[in-house]
Structure formats: C-alpha cells, structure tokens
Amino acid sequence: MAYMRGIKKIRLASFALVLSMLIAIIPAPVSAQESSKIHIYIQQELQQWDQSPFIREGSTMVPMRALFEKLGFLVTWDAGKQTATAIKGGLSISLSINRGTAMVNDTVYYLDVTPLLENESTFIPLRFVSEAAGADLVWNESDRSIQVQFETDPQKRIHRLIDNVTHSGSFIQAAMSITSGDGIKNNGIIINEITMNASGAAAKVKFTADITVSKAVKNDRGITISPVESVVYEITCDVYKDAFDQWLLQTEPSKMTYTLKEKKPFMNAP
The missing domain is CATH 3.10.450 (Nuclear Transport Factor 2; Chain: A,)
Incomplete structure (x- = not known):
C-alpha cells in the first residue's frame, strides 16, 4: 500500500508539472480593450500616446496636441472659444469642440465628426487633419493600424x-x-x-x-x-x-x- 501511495504521488507530481508547463505556453486571452486598440504609424513610426485613439462615427479620433506636435505644428488653445489653432509655416488649421466646420487657412471644411473632449483631453479626426497637412492615410483591417505617409512627389x-x-x-x-x-x-x-x-x-x-x-x-x-x-x-x-x-x-x-x-x-x- 505504501508503494502504491508512492506511485500516486509521483503521478500527481508529474501531472502538476505537465499542467504548469502547458499553462506557461498557452497565451493569455487578449482583452477586448487590447483587441480593439488602434495603432497609428506616422512615416512608419508607431505612435505611443498617453491617450488612446478610438473610433467615433466611423472616424478615428486622436489626441489633438500629440498629433499636431508630431506633425511639426505649433499649437495654441483658446479656452473661451474651445478652439485649437495649429500653425506650421504658411499652413494654419483651426478646429473647435463640437463644431462641425474647420478652417484650413481661409478655406472652410465640413467635418464628418466634430472634435470632442474625452477624459479632459481634446480629440480630433485623424484623417481630416492629416490630409489637410498633405498626408495620405491607409487603413489595415487585419491589425487595426493606420499608416500616415507624406508623398514627396x-x-x-x-x-x-x-x-x-x-x-x-x-x-x-x-x-x-x-x-x-x-x-x-x-x-x-x-x-x-x-x-x-x-x-x-x-x-x-x-x-x-x-x-x-x-x-x-x-x-x-x-x-x-x-x-x-x-x-x-x-x-x-x-x-x-x-x-x-x-x-x-x-x-x-x-x-x-x-x-x-x-x-x-x-x-x-x-
């Protein structure tokens, strides 16, 4: 009987070892938040922003200041009008919270989705701002990534x-x-x-x-x-x-x- 108990202990120990090895190699499930994360690449560089981009009404919304500064713009904020104005050389882009129009120099544009406040940060539509700055955008559904590229021609x-x-x-x-x-x-x-x-x-x-x-x-x-x-x-x-x-x-x-x-x-x- 003592011999049989010894065999059982060995088998249980072996089973526990195999189980622990399986747990170690099985990947942890990806959270819903992680699977829905959007990856933004600007000139092939992955952006690591404190505030995560998200999709609103079919448009990708990104943190305003982080995007403008990455694109080389100087940003000012009018708290009274809740308007951000970004300037780079001869190009000026102005957007306001919850306003359906934007200004690019003296030209008025209608927006598909308005800028908004989320967790005390201003978010703006990535496509509109990037294209106003002269870039092209490519969406990759497989890894939920967006490539922002500037044409040189x-x-x-x-x-x-x-x-x-x-x-x-x-x-x-x-x-x-x-x-x-x-x-x-x-x-x-x-x-x-x-x-x-x-x-x-x-x-x-x-x-x-x-x-x-x-x-x-x-x-x-x-x-x-x-x-x-x-x-x-x-x-x-x-x-x-x-x-x-x-x-x-x-x-x-x-x-x-x-x-x-x-x-x-x-x-x-x-």
Missing part, C-alpha cells in the same frame, strides 16, 4: 491639395454661386495641367469639375431641392510651396477662374 502633393479643396465647404459655396444652384454634387475632378514656375516653388493648376446642380422646385408636395442639370467647368488656380515643403492654395475657391465647358439637363429632372 510635388505633382502628387498638388493633386492631393486640389482634391481636398474641391471637397471643402468654400468650394461648394463658390460652385453654388457660379451655377446659381441651391445645392450641388461634386461628381469628381480631373487635373488637366500643372505648370510649375522656374523655381519649382509655385504652380498654376487647371482642372475640370463635373457638377450636378440642384435647384428649389415647386410641385404638388411643396418645394423640394431636385437635380436639374449637369455642368462641367474648367477651373484655374494658383498654388505654392512654403518653407516647410507644404503645398498650399494661393487662390481661394471664390477667386478661382471658372470656365463653363459643358451644360446639359439632368436625366431625371422634374
């Missing part, structure tokens, strides 16, 4: 700038004024020509914009805003490069040259 930088501007509130207002529309839809742009000056620090840009124009129409249901025509404009503007190698708009949307190239009734106009 001047032509591509200018393309990015013009694309941003034609989605701004200022461009929409200018197009409504030119077309006498009560609403417009920007169907896309094509850059036709970028003419650099001798120094390579400024350029004249010609591009076409395909626009659907809507107007207020009275019918038996009252007044509705309906598409009435499609127009194509050739637009000319000037851009320049500042001391920080940032390409900026020199001609604001309201002062660009608009030349009508095509006009036709909208297919389903009332």
